[in-house]
Amino acid sequence: MILADTGPIWLIGCGNMGGAMLRRWIAAGLDPARVTVITRSGTGAPEGVRSLTAIPDEPVPDTVMLALKPQQIDAAQALLAPLGGRIRLLVSILAGVDHATLAERFAAETIVRAMPNLPVAIGKGVTTLYTAGGDAAAVMEVEALASLLGHYEWIADERHFDAVTALAGCGPGFVFRFADALATAGAALGLPADQAARLAIATLEGSAIMAAAAEESPAVLADRVASPGGSTRAGLNVLDRDDALVGLLTDTLAASAARNAEMAAAARR
Numbered sequence: 001m002i003l004a005d006t007g008p009i010w011l012i013g014c015g016n017m018g019g020a021m022l023r024r025w026i027a028a029g030l031d032p033a034r035v036t037v038i039t040r041s042g043t044g045a046p047e048g049v050r051s052l053t054a055i056p057d058e059p060v061p062d063t064v065m066l067a068l069k070p071q072q073i074d075a076a077q078a079l080l081a082p083l084g085g086r087i088r089l090l091v092s093i094l095a096g097v098d099h100a101t102l103a104e105r106f107a108a109e110t111i112v113r114a115m116p117n118l119p120v121a122i123g124k125g126v127t128t129l130y131t132a133g134g135d136a137a138a139v140m141e142v143e144a145l146a147s148l149l150g151h152y153e154w155i156a157d158e159r160h161f162d163a164v165t166a167l168a169g170c171g172p173g174f175v176f177r178f179a180d181a182l183a184t185a186g187a188a189l190g191l192p193a194d195q196a197a198r199l200a201i202a203t204l205e206g207s208a209i210m211a212a213a214a215e216e217s218p219a220v221l222a223d224r225v226a227s228p229g230g231s232t233r234a235g236l237n238v239l240d241r242d243d244a245l246v247g248l249l250t251d252t253l254a255a256s257a258a259r260n261a262e263m264a265a266a267a268r269r
């Protein structure tokens with residue numbers, strides 16, 4: 001998809017996620033001269049991008065992206081309050097904070113919630129999008145930006161946003177933890193720790209690429225690894241006993257989704 005040059009983009013916050021997205025967009029062809037990063041410290045912006053600690057005395061930008069923490073939404077509102085008019089497109093990556101809260105706090109014609117994940121840094125991210133409606137061209141622009149980050153999908157029901165945040169937004173954190181656990185378990189069997197770490201990550205990489213390309217489900221692929229009466233089955237029996245792994249991950253996502261809901265409630269105050 002081609003990026004429309006609709007004018008200035010202000011990025012409020014440029015930390016782990018805002019920075020990863022912006023670097024990827026610039027690598028993919030976004031003109032850095034269109035972007036102004038605004039943070040308290042004036043740090044974090046990629047080279048060639050204007051970096052400020054307050055909003056400039058300029059016309060309302062076409063696009064504003066909120067990439068600070070949900071707990072910092074009051075500061076973002078105060079920062080943008082002096083703007084004299086409506087922002088054409090507001091994109092928020094704040095976990096939890098819902099569309100209605102954004103509409104109440106920010107004057108924007110089109111508001112899109114986006115939930116990216118950290119592999120956007122290498123163009124292999126997952127971004128989930130939601131809007132309650134808005135200008136079709138603005139929505140297309142968000143799609144064009146999201147497509148540069150990797151896989152993207154819209155959700156029609158905002159009530160699913162906390163769940164997609166838990167699964168895909170937080171998901172890399174859980175997968176990285178799984179990689180560590182796999183390596184730790186390998187080391188417990190006597191492997192050198194560095195070798196166990198390499199093998200664990202390469203195994204995850206190959207398995208994920210294979211699962212992404214396969215027509216069969218991961219469940220079928222798991223059975224293909226497990227020779228009848230063999231060693232994989234013996235291991236899977238541990239993960240499957242009383243749905244141990246499913247139960248653990250269900251609790252994990254539920255805890256993340258509940259935290260998103262708490263942050264959303266705090267932002268409504």
Ligand SMILES: NC(=O)C1=CN([C@@H]2O[C@H](COP(=O)(O)OP(=O)(O)OC[C@H]3O[C@@H](n4cnc5c(N)ncnc54)[C@H](OP(=O)(O)O)[C@@H]3O)[C@@H](O)[C@H]2O)C=CC1
Nearest residue numbers: 013014015016017039040041067068069070075094095116
């Ligand atoms: N990390 C992740 O994997 C993901 C994060 N998100 C969302 O991204 C958002 C940011 O998270 P993350 O990047 O991890 O957080 P970071 O702490 O890494 O970045 C926060 C950024 O916000 C800036 N900031 C803080 N306060 C203000 C302020 N008052 N005005 C302007 N800028 C400010 C910080 O700079 P300074 O301190 O200099 O002001 C920093 O650049 C969150 O809403 C989170 O829900 C979504 C998906 C995944």
Ligand SMILES: O=C(O)[C@@H]1CCC=N1
Nearest residue numbers: 095165166169170171
């Ligand atoms: O931990 C967080 O709150 C954010 C939301 C998704 C990933 N990181």
